[in-house]
Amino acid sequence: MNKLLFRTRIKFCGFTRAGDVRLASELGVDAVGFIFSPDSPRRVHPTEARAMRNAMAPLVDAVALFQDNDVEEIREVIKQVRPTLLQFHGGEDDAFCRGFGVPYMKAVAMQDEAVDARALHTRYPGAAGFLLDSHAPGMGGGTGRVFDWSRIPAGLNKPFVVAGGLRPENVFDAVLATLPWGVDVASGIESEPGIKDGDKMRRFVEEVRRADCHTESEPASRQPA
């Protein structure tokens, strides 16, 4: 299929300010993420996330990110924020992730272990997609580090999102190298953790769109098959 027909989805993650959320929406970002991981410097309270959610434009998805959070905490976030997608970064299994009745994406640690597509499908049959991030197994995300994109396993039959150390300077190459369903970024569009930089956000979106319009390479296919 001709690459011109594709549009790489963009998720910006780790918002703490409603103004940044509004700007992301205006830039045409597909999804914004709110982080509830206990150890994150970008962690927000459900009431703060709800206020930002209310600042969002229509047709932009809200994603709630967890890492081994309690069930009750997750339920409270869902009640207050009404996310359209959950993103799990910890040791949660498929039954746990599915238990909230909201589609979910599972983060996969790409740093050390060999990742096998079939094993992922078996382990997370209910996942709407996978987020391939650069953290080591058992560690948190948001490292700001890039993983070796050639390690993305062949045969993934669900949408995958590439994350980890993406910035305006490297996202063009990341999109062309991996042909992902989407890209996700937290630290690469910030001036400090949780404080988004408007110019970096704008340049990041421009670079993804530039990659989407790049016609030199004609990939045989793009996932999912």
Ligand SMILES: O=C(O)c1ccccc1N[C@@H]1O[C@H](COP(=O)(O)O)[C@@H](O)[C@H]1O
């Ligand atoms: O950003 C965080 O603080 C964070 C904490 C715990 C789990 C995930 C986290 N962020 C996610 O990690 C990836 C990559 O982030 P970065 O662009 O390398 O900074 C992204 O999905 C963030 O949403």
